[in-house]
Amino acid sequence: MIHIATAQDITALLSIENASFAGDRISRRSFRHLLGHGNTLTLLDARVGAPRGYLMLLFRANSSVARLYTIATHPDFLGRGVAAALLRRAELAARERGCDRLRLEIRHDNQASLGLFHSRDYRIFGQYADYYEDGMHAHRLEKPLAGAR
Template identity: 30%
Template sequence: MLISAVTTADLPALVALEESGFDKGERWSMESWRAELDAPDRLVVMSHSMGRVEAAASFRVVGDTAELLRIVVAPECRRRGAAGRLLQLGLEWAEAAGADRMLLEVRDDNSPALALYRRAGFEPIARRQNYYPGHDAVVMELELRPCAAVGPGVWDVA
């Protein structure tokens, strides 16, 4: 498994990944992924193997707070460590960018994701009613150890 930065050439593969990974009302469009790539405060990465995108993630840092905006994994590639590796990369990037905490929202019935985030040290801090169609979101937080000497422009995934 290789991890690399997402480029515009990868957008069709990300849209296909969304279709396999999320219900219709929860999918990001090509325009959503393009906006992630165009935003200056984002890390957008993917794992791939033998020319196939297996998982992708997007993170952002605003001030001292980082957010995990998205992790999507192809169903046939789940439970192989891709999400955990992308999450770890995002945590390291956020710390290097000076963030002192990371937040995320996860669907309340997504047991595998909840378990992944708990293993990584995230704790539930709030609940958002009907955040997803027919489901609540659990808001989770993890305290980070920012690396004040390294700025966000120094980190490179390519």
């Protein structure tokens, strides 16, 4: 059910994005730009007519650190392991690209996301003040990717 998203999946990605985030949303235009960029990998979990969740990774040339740019599960499918499965696939994909660490930012008030990443061995290593549209701070999290090539 998880596949690499292409421009044909933008409507599905938007439906998850718009249902999952109140602000700082990725627009159709930004999705088009990001999906066309060689340094991103977007994984989508979807059945026909039912997009369940997605995740986007960013890679930088000459860097062994991959960035988890966003992850979201559609509200209809929360708590069923959708995000956990996407994250497993993303860690594998990052290792295959030669990365040895995965990093991301999480809002201080996002308990579900903190629960997800803490339970999958991500650790807080820093903060960004006033990081989001509404002024909320961000935790910076990181996980070493075992077995990275």
